[in-house]
Amino acid sequence: MKLKKTDYIVILLVGVLLLIVVLPVKEEKKTCSDSQKKAKAKSVSESTYDDEEYEKLLEKKLEGILERMDGVGEVSVMITLSDDGTRIVDKDTKETSESIEKTTVIYDDEDASVPYVTSTDKPTVSGVLVVAQGGGNPQINNDISNAVSALFDVPMHKIKIAKMISREE
Template sequence: MENIKKVFTEFKGNKNLSILILAFLGIALILFNFPLKKDTPPITPSNPKIDNLETFELQIKKELENILSKMDGVGKVSVMVTLENSSEMVYSENYTENKRENREEDSQGGKRNTVEYNKTGQLVIIRRAGNEEPVVIKEIMPKIRGVMVVSENGDNPKVKLEITKAIQSVLDVPAYKIFVVKGK
């Protein structure tokens, strides 16, 4: 640090040389990727992950039971949720696209144009604790196949309608996939 101060005091009168030296130092830092902070962990998305489908189903079931039981006239409820498929992971990829056009003309005046597209992709991999793993952009949770609700007052048409509307608005499930019945 003292050496840098000494250089700047010597060339204080020459502004162009000082700017040139600063530019050179900046470029050197960029080229050598000089670490400004040491031991900084890589930035990763902090989305809470659902361990498996049963946990996802159970979470939806409990939340539905909790909220439906608080609705007026519904009483005690028990909920069953079924899922269509498993969750889907979307991974980050680096893509390279190439386009090549070829125009040919033969001796009789005929013309031919060909266009060739080439797209290649490669998964983005990070190293974490000695292991390599792909970078996950997002996890698409499975769609809900159907919901069954057993309610103390499930035989009341008004209660059935209220439960059906609530599930439709919360889970975006069509009415024909929701079944509400009276329980014991």
């Protein structure tokens, strides 16, 4: 079976066509994944709060919930954080028979190189002070302590409930 000159031309054209179809697709996938990584990293960094904002947000939410509890009355809350949360960065791992090498994945963001953050953990609540109108009642104190402990996974000895003084005008 001998190939003619036209058969070689047809095979060559099919090969060139395949190259044209395959090459742009690989480049588009790479571009998409890079842009997706940048978008995800930006959304993670933009969604993080600074410590004070996060404390205030938690305090307001807790005040709103506790004031709805029976017998608690007006509430003022103070929350302390033990850390500023953790950011887990993506790492490339290269393993050989002799060693394991890990390098942080970095992308260029306008002016600087930034590590690619895969996830962010919120700061840990270390203590809670609740000043409530109903804070003099042992049953209400117990209910408040249980609610705070359940919401923030704070041990009972790190939660203080106090009775609010009445403001007479």
